[in-house]
Amino acid sequence: MAVYTPVSAEVLAEFLARYDVGELVSAKGIAEGVENTNYLVDTTTGRFILTLYEKRVDGGDLPYFMALLDHLAARGNPVPPAIKDRSGTAIQTLEGRPACLIKFLSGVSVSHPTSAQARAAGVAMADMHAALADFPETRANSMGVETWSPLFERCGRSLDTIAPGLYDDLGFAIDRVVGAWPQAMLDTVTIHADLFPDNVLMRGDAVSGLIDFYFACTDLRVYDLAIMHSAWAFDATGAHYDAAIGDALTAGYEQRFPLSSVEQAAFPTLASGACVRFALSRAWDWLNTPADALVTRKDPLAYVRRLSHYAPELAKRTR
Known part of the structure; x- marks a missing residue:
């Protein structure tokens, strides 16, 4: 995860209006990792991850990744599928980048696992x-x-x-x-x-x-x-x-x-x-x-x- 592409609160609120996820409360860029731009997004109904896919991820590969996550989730694996908007679309465009709103999973990543x-x-x-x-x-x-x-x-x-x-x-x-x-x-x-x-x-x-x-x-x-x-x-x-x-x-x-x-x-x-x-x-x-x-x-x-x-x-x- 990383932030390469800034997204203003106004643009993000307009983006979220496509979904049944409530109104924007807050958004924070996530700095860990190096691949994509990620924000932790809180709305009036819950918490989500917004991902904008940067140069290393080919937008043409996103249907594969979404199908993979849906397949795993349907079989009970703890993975975060993308959320579809009111028209049933999972893969969007935001600030000129392919983007997805993704289910938030609770838990922490451990730096020193037992x-x-x-x-x-x-x-x-x-x-x-x-x-x-x-x-x-x-x-x-x-x-x-x-x-x-x-x-x-x-x-x-x-x-x-x-x-x-x-x-x-x-x-x-x-x-x-x-x-x-x-x-x-x-x-x-x-x-x-x-x-x-x-x-x-x-x-x-x-x-x-x-x-x-x-x-x-x-x-x-x-x-x-x-x-x-x-x-x-x-x-x-x-x-x-x-x-x-x-x-x-x-x-x-x-x-x-x-x-x-x-x-x-x-x-x-x-x-x-x-x-x-x-x-x-x-x-x-x-x-x-x-x-x-x-x-x-x-x-x-x-x-x-x-x-x-x-x-x-x-x-x-x-x-």
């Missing part, structure tokens, strides 16, 4: 995968393995302004991970592809919401778990691994989808791929985020450091 919370999150991911078994639509992964080298080259030697030698280090890691990628060996399904702790809402030790599905796509099922593992099991610097959290997350997932021997063998490569993917996207954002955007930039080196846990042979090339 083992119990990690286990519950693993269960929630498995339940999500099971519910998507009959989801008929597909979408290519916009940050899939084939995109890493082109994005790396677009960043170019500017990577060395983030840290000396980062261009060579990350290029070395990409070559090794892409060369070992187990695409033909594993199940392909619909995945979330971004289930960080800030995209999981908790109430105590229970999951109350899974949010921000805007990287959802068709890709390797266990890659989704690997992304989640790399996001949950390290401290913010990426230097310290918490085995209890990582093990709890995997154990929760395996209650429904036990990992086969092939999946276990592929997991370090998949998790290394997650590290490459998020190091690259964070680096791109670090180099290209507008100076006046209300947004929290995230450190790409925190994901470069994670590589040494999953791929010790890369340790000498990470920092």
Whole structure:
């Protein structure tokens, strides 16, 4: 989440008049994350999230995301579907951007999850995968393995302004991970592809919401778990691994989808791929985020450091 596009109270009130949600009481920009513009909106009938989709989200993909959320919600998963206006329309235009008014889910995103919370999150991911078994639509992964080298080259030697030698280090890691990628060996399904702790809402030790599905796509099922593992099991610097959290997350997932021997063998490569993917996207954002955007930039080196846990042979090339 972030704020790139300002929306005045007058414009927002006019927008809300399309819906049966009451009148605007207040709106506050949400600064966490980097993908879209988000506002927390309170009206006389309740609380909602307003999302304006920025450059990284293709407006043409929004029907897919809305169908995915409707599918999961209909099967009892704790996800926030978009709210339709009086004409039955979910996807709107606001300030020149595609926009949706989204159901608000209660709960908090934990920055330091406990083992119990990690286990519950693993269960929630498995339940999500099971519910998507009959989801008929597909979408290519916009940050899939084939995109890493082109994005790396677009960043170019500017990577060395983030840290000396980062261009060579990350290029070395990409070559090794892409060369070992187990695409033909594993199940392909619909995945979330971004289930960080800030995209999981908790109430105590229970999951109350899974949010921000805007990287959802068709890709390797266990890659989704690997992304989640790399996001949950390290401290913010990426230097310290918490085995209890990582093990709890995997154990929760395996209650429904036990990992086969092939999946276990592929997991370090998949998790290394997650590290490459998020190091690259964070680096791109670090180099290209507008100076006046209300947004929290995230450190790409925190994901470069994670590589040494999953791929010790890369340790000498990470920092």
